[in-house]
Amino acid sequence: MRVAVVGSTGYGGVELIRLLEAHPYVEITSVISSSSAGAPIAEGFPHLTEIRTDLLDAVDAEATRSKADLVFLATPSGIASQLAPQMLQAGLKVIDLSGDLRLKSPDLYERWYKKPAADPALLEQAVFGLAEVFGNEVKGQELISNPGCYPTAALLGLVPAVAAGWLDPSTIIIDAKSGVSGAGRGVGLGTHYSELNENFKAYKINKHQHIPEIEQVLGRVAGKPVVATFTTHLVPMTRGIMCTMYAAISGNHSTQEFIELYRSYYQGRKFVRVRPEGQWPATKEVSGSNYCDIGFAVDERTGRVTIVSVIDNLVKGAAGQAIQNLNLMMGWDETLGLHFVPVYP
Numbered sequence: 001m002r003v004a005v006v007g008s009t010g011y012g013g014v015e016l017i018r019l020l021e022a023h024p025y026v027e028i029t030s031v032i033s034s035s036s037a038g039a040p041i042a043e044g045f046p047h048l049t050e051i052r053t054d055l056l057d058a059v060d061a062e063a064t065r066s067k068a069d070l071v072f073l074a075t076p077s078g079i080a081s082q083l084a085p086q087m088l089q090a091g092l093k094v095i096d097l098s099g100d101l102r103l104k105s106p107d108l109y110e111r112w113y114k115k116p117a118a119d120p121a122l123l124e125q126a127v128f129g130l131a132e133v134f135g136n137e138v139k140g141q142e143l144i145s146n147p148g149c150y151p152t153a154a155l156l157g158l159v160p161a162v163a164a165g166w167l168d169p170s171t172i173i174i175d176a177k178s179g180v181s182g183a184g185r186g187v188g189l190g191t192h193y194s195e196l197n198e199n200f201k202a203y204k205i206n207k208h209q210h211i212p213e214i215e216q217v218l219g220r221v222a223g224k225p226v227v228a229t230f231t232t233h234l235v236p237m238t239r240g241i242m243c244t245m246y247a248a249i250s251g252n253h254s255t256q257e258f259i260e261l262y263r264s265y266y267q268g269r270k271f272v273r274v275r276p277e278g279q280w281p282a283t284k285e286v287s288g289s290n291y292c293d294i295g296f297a298v299d300e301r302t303g304r305v306t307i308v309s310v311i312d313n314l315v316k317g318a319a320g321q322a323i324q325n326l327n328l329m330m331g332w333d334e335t336l337g338l339h340f341v342p343v344y345p
């Protein structure tokens with residue numbers, strides 16, 4: 001299958017190139033840039049020397065259609081709402097990595113992203129590709145909205161327990177930490193080396209744009225509205241997200257019962273690894289791979305469960321899950337081209 005990548009000069013785009021190079025059924029036929037068309041991609045990314053010898057193409061839906069069947073949009077929010085309709089109109093399938101098409105309500109998008117929302121018909125058409133939860137809705141679709149990095153880690157850690165009614169949904173707290181590549185390749189004071197090195201900071205408290213995305217999915221699986229406290233932190237490392245999550249347990253369930261519930265929910269899904277009791281996942285143990293690892297501890301004293309989930313933000317949180325969605329869309333094995341062993345140490 002011939003694919004194109006818009007935003008191929010960003011972290012998500014260049015990670016798509018790394019992973020797609022290993023996909024047995026895919027050929028990247030166009031790498032696209034809005035600012036550097038005509039330049040060799042390997043000029044800006046010397047790690048691609050002799051791997052990609054092509055020049056960057058301009059953003060042009062008809063020209064992309066002449067080269068490719070599917071396009072990944074790895075662009076900042078506010079772009080896919082405009083570009084996806086053009087690409088679909090030209091006859092391309094679209095997988096969008098941004099937040100533009102994830103929220104079904106245009107009002108919610110405008111409130112949290114502070115940008116004009118996409119056309120409601122486009123939002124209706126987009127299928128939310130949280131692969132292990134809604135993957136059965138992806139096959140044969142033309143437009144997939146890839147989940148956010150934090151929501152992927154948080155939701156894979158929460159959905160089975162919320163769907164089973166094992167958590168009091170009004171008590172959910174998500175304490176999230178991300179490496180700096182989650183902020184993209186653009187340079188800013190917040191991600192400057194001397195501001196970040198030897199530092200650890202919380203940001204966007206109660207204002208993060210991933211809050212409505214998490215609540216939308218939890219509400220859907222709970223069958224009633226859910227609100228969650230979600231706090232993000234920046235860690236001085238390049239890749240990785242850890243969500244440490246707390247909630248009051250409804251009923252009486254042990255750590256081992258949580259483990260069994262999750263193993264059953266994710267049975268047959270290769271990319272979620274439920275850890276045995278007493279073993280906590282670390283970001284290094286999934287780095288460079290499409291895995292999400294999850295660990296649990298029930299505290300009988302407080303009646304709460306602690307759930308820890310880790311992903312690589314650029315793989316399971318972005319490019320890897322986008323390729324998993326491509327596989328599901330095409331009816332291929334969802335693991336195709338994604339057999340990456342985590343980079344350790």
Ligand SMILES: NC(=O)C1=CN([C@@H]2O[C@H](COP(=O)(O)OP(=O)(O)OC[C@H]3O[C@@H](n4cnc5c(N)ncnc54)[C@H](OP(=O)(O)O)[C@@H]3O)[C@@H](O)[C@H]2O)C=CC1
Nearest residue numbers: 007009010011012033034035074075098149182184185318
């Ligand atoms: N980084 C991460 O861990 C994750 C990112 N995401 C989402 O994926 C998307 C990409 O993120 P990321 O790669 O980190 O961001 P980057 O800032 O690293 O890259 C975005 C790229 O988009 C391109 N771009 C900017 N404006 C336009 C435009 N008007 N038309 C076409 N292309 C444009 C730029 O390339 P050029 O100037 O060459 O066109 C730029 O390199 C974002 O929406 C992000 O929120 C989602 C999950 C995780």
Ligand SMILES: CC(=O)N[C@@H](CCC(=O)OP(=O)(O)O)C(=O)O
Nearest residue numbers: 098099148149178179182183209
């Ligand atoms: C570390 C860091 O800054 N992360 C970004 C994640 C951005 C992102 O992926 O945004 P969308 O999913 O909404 O497109 C943030 O917290 O805003």
